[in-house]
Amino acid sequence: MTDAFTPSARTPKIRIRGLHKSFGGKHVLNGIDLDVEEGTSFVVIGGSGSGKSVLLRCILGLIAPDAGTIEIDGVNLLTASRGKREELIGEIGMLFQNAALFDSLPVWENVAFGLLAPETKKHNDKHPRLTRAQARERAGEVLTQVGLDPSVGALYPSELSGGMQKRVGLARAIADRPDILFFDEPTTGLDPIMGAVIDGLIVDCVKKLGSTAIAITHDMASAQRIGDQAAMLYQGRLVWRGAASCLMNSGNAMVDQFTHGRREGPITMELRR
Template identity: 80%
Template sequence: MTEQASSPARSPKIRIRGLYKSFGSKHVLNGVDLDVEEGTSFVIIGGSGTGKSVLLRCILGLITPDAGTIEIDGRNVLSVPQREREAMIGEIGMLFQNGALFDSLTVWENVSFALLAPELRRHSETHPRLTRAQAKIRAGEILNQVGLDASVGDLSPSELSGGMQKRVGLARAIADRPKILFFDEPTTGLDPIMGAVIDGLIVDCVKQMGSTAIAITHDMASAQRIGDEAAMLYKGRLVWQGPASSLMNSGNPLVDQFTHGRREGPITMELRR
């Protein structure tokens, strides 16, 4: 019997190696290694100031790391030509912690921002050029997808509740059908019920589009609802990684103290100087 040649292992959707970032004397990222497989929803937990947001901003190209590599589909974002880098970053949708909606735009204009802004357009057969009228119709469809009526599109962000603003932020993040989605503290400022609603919408949207997702959160219930895999960032390094369902019983002293909110343990509060 002849042996069949095994197919080469597929690269992770996102692969990070040896990522370092400091601000003056403060070392925020100290050699982060991370693999996120395609189609996976990955959650990163950790205390305030541990580098979670800095890590996302490095992947997004908003911050340049001091050392290391960030690969998307096997290509190093940090070394490709600027035009190619912009195209790679253009495949990422982002739900910001506070929604970050534009007050000067209506809700539908916020949702369709990436569809209309010339510098953000990715025109192809799957991303055709849209007129404003077409973009408004598309925005209404996406608002329906996150549980809002299309008529909400004519309102201004200031007329929306916090939960509605989160939904609009999610609608904007998925409007261009990105291959990668980032969620920055998606349930912050929401009551437990609305937080669960937003998490459910996130899970549904990710599954429907087949996107790869990374979320950072302090909310352990949210982390378990959203995540397939999870990791904890502490002092600039990933100190644990495993199934999100194991967050509350990881067996790692750092993770256990954090997830259960215990005062006593290896994590100590550092005094600001």
């Protein structure tokens, strides 16, 4: 069995220690320890309600954990000044499960949304202040990167297929060239071919940016395509960590049951509740 937590000799891009979060009497995260090295694409798997989305929301600052530390580049987000915390979280791009596009905005404004919100960024060489014309040009560039013609920028989300909406969501996530990318169930609602296309785009974008990525998914094919490393959450704990290529033959009974969809195994009682 691969250890769920192996300390790193160098400062990781993301370091989590002793993370706890409960809602009422339900313990969702129960002491998470995790290192994600810079430039790594990391995948978290686990059943519904296992805490995957809560973990991402804690890192993003959308949910306050009950205990523990969350560090980015060695800085604890939970004790950092508001300015520093916003600076670090501002370096995270997010692809939401259902794309989460703004129906009232054309595609190009959806893609450039973060670029047009100057109050959320400290402008520097990496994040210069852009005019609307420059932001629209940048939107066209990233639409091309995800396989869409820049002319799609003039359309509205309701005019796009599900696969095209995912691509637009990915374009928005990478538009500001973030250091960290999060992917929440990136292939949900897509057919297997389009899912593979989106995964390929994710891999290409992450490599081009040199970003550190964390994805949560139920899709084992997707997990193996986009992940370098993987971990499994069960009952609020990381019970396994290893190479994503080993997900289907991990040697861990819980991981094997989950990845192969077996009814019988160590998590049977969980399924029968």
